[in-house]
Amino acid sequence: MHVLILGSGVVGVTSAYYLARQGHEVTVIDRQAAPAMETSYGNAGQVSFGFSSPWAAPGIPRKAVKWMFQEHAPLKIQPRMDPAMARFMMQMFGNCTTERYATNKERMVRVAEYSRACIDHLREETGIRYEDRQRGLMQLFRHESQIASAAKDMKILEQCGVRHRLLGADDITDVEPALARVPGKFVGGLHLPDDQTGDCHLFTNRLAEYCRDQLGVTFRFGIDIQRIERRADTIESVMTSAGAMTADAYVVCLGSFSPLMVKDLDIRLPIYPVKGYSLTIPVIDDGGAPQSTIMDETFKVAISRFDDRIRVGGTAELASYDLNLLEKRRSTISMVVRDVFPEGGDLARAEFWTGLRPMTPDSTPIIGGTKYDNLWLNTGHGTLGWTMSCGSAHLLADLMAGRQPAIDPRGLDVGRYAA
Template sequence: MHVIILGGGVVGVTSAYYLARAGHRVTVIERQNGAGLETSFANAGQVSPGYSAPWAAPGIPVKAMKWLLMRHRPLVVWPSFEPRLYGWLARMLANCTEEAYRRNKGRMVRLAEYSRDVLRDLRAETGIAYDHRERGTLQLFRTAKQLDHVGDDTRVLDAYGVPYAVLDPAGCIAAEPALARVAGTFVGGLRLPGDETGDAHLFTQRLAAICESLGVVFHYGTSIAGLRGADDRIEGVVTADGAVLTADAYVAAMGSYTPALLRPFGIDLPVYPVKGYSLTLPVLDAEAAPVSTVMDETYKVAITRLGDRIRVGGTAELAGFSALLRAPRRETLARSVDDLFPAGGDLAQAQFWTGLRPMTPDGTPIVGATRLANLYTNTGHGTLGWTMACGSGRVLADLVSGREPDIATPDLAVARYVGRA
């Protein structure tokens, strides 16, 4: 079978790899001049099954109001007249219940745990290297109030069998020795030892090269104008220069741009771009830098060691498809890393970046078949695209191939939204 994948980020490339491994002829269409150059380019670097949870949760509406009033706020909402934003927000608020949170968390952990295992298998199969480490994640609490609420997180982790450890300051320093230099700025932490780190961009580029060795054809620098099709199937992809590329099956993996592509066919994907930012700093002193990932709970910022660099990622900004780099967002990232690892990296040489994370209102990506017989989606991973990429790609390849996936998948497809407000 010939399969065309629309999008060459980490999700599209992992889909290509597993489809090629399953024996299919695969073509990837990507508007950039290489793989992994948009949302996959400079994310926080975490592969975090233990941190997989929907943003929509009980108590979040109240917390969100407080975040919006902070100087270094983790959430920013720009005034907009865009109806899709408010429809998406309404759906997200509808998921802020105990029942919805448990359902959505279950889906996300199931896929994320599977994805980490699949990534480990891929690493063993290919020998791919991408500055990865298997040293866990440390969620750091600066206040006693944050530590007092750690039970809210651990109850969920217990329910899904995710290993963890609640640490006092000495335990945090044992996990991340450089924190000894700023002892007194935190009161404890929650460590998730099963999490990993790695450079998603480097992984995507190197996996794309492996895909090419398997016969996958990449059309870089090729923008997609639209899809051509009938009521029940897609008949071709129309590129910006007017060419029409055809295949037996199609996979839409264009992140935040996927909904507009499918809307003419009556497929409404509730995916909205949530803008994230990052800084990438060269390491100045390895002993003063993080060992793995530290999540600064106060600012919702992740600080990750990637080889000889430190990646600092965070902020959720609702600003449509704007790619503008805003100085206040940089200040928040810089404040967090300078507080916790002041001698670790060189802020003066930091590279500032922003990307659009495709977020669903229930936090779960949309992976699987659509009402069109030969069209599949693999999008909507939000902040967890790197965490869930390999598992999503493997599941997608199984579904296209007519095989039963290793995990339950019916509740991952777009059909879960049909008939819901």
């Protein structure tokens, strides 16, 4: 069948790859001039399967109030009259129970662990490189209380068969030698040896080239997607700036813009754009730079290593679709990388970027069909779009083909919000 994919970020392009591998004719359309020019462009660079955790966790409502008064808080809220923001926050806080956290964590890890196998196979099959490293991720703790809080995550990781190791303060330098230059800052870390690092923009573009050249996927850029036309229980076409486009099936991979596109179809997606920021810094001292990825648990800032660059990503800002670059947000992620790897990169030459993460209240992506027999969704991955992209795309392709998927799809489609 002919499949029309809306969106050429990492989720859209991986969806094209798996659908084309199954023999479908695939067309991808996007308003940008090239793949991965929005949220997939400057993300934190971590492919963090084992670190897949819901934002909605016990204690978060109390922390959110405290963060409002901190200069370098991981969560910032731009006050505005926005019913969608208020609704999202209420739904997210409703997921901050121990029971809901465990359910959501299991769903996320289920997709992420499948995605680990998928991306490893994809890399082997396609041969693409994207400044990738397979050296793990380490969550760094500045306080003993954070180690105690990590116990529930380690229990779920153990249940899901995810390799992990709790490290003491004297052991973290075995994983990241540069931390020896900042003694006394961290009391320990949680090491996930199977997590990975790389440039998502480079990955998406090289995979798109492979899809075009080897699998016959058609990419059409510079096309504004205006609306989706329906008749009864079937989608008839997608109206664009290039006219009506038709296919046998349609897949929405528009990230934060997905709810706007399907709203007139009477589909309510509880996705809200959560703004994130990143810095890309030239490496000036290899010995003083990270070798893979660390996550500073206190500030929720990730620091990843590319070939000759450091990518620093962090801050969750609720500000609707505002893409203004705020210097006060830059100061937070600059402070963290300067504190952890003070000699690794040249901050004066850093590229500052912002993008919108498509967040659901339970942090779990929305993958699967809709009440329309030929409309499918692969969206709402939040901060873990690249991490979950290959697994969610493979799952979607199997569901669309009526095949038995490799993982249980229950709890992953939009139906979980019906109540």
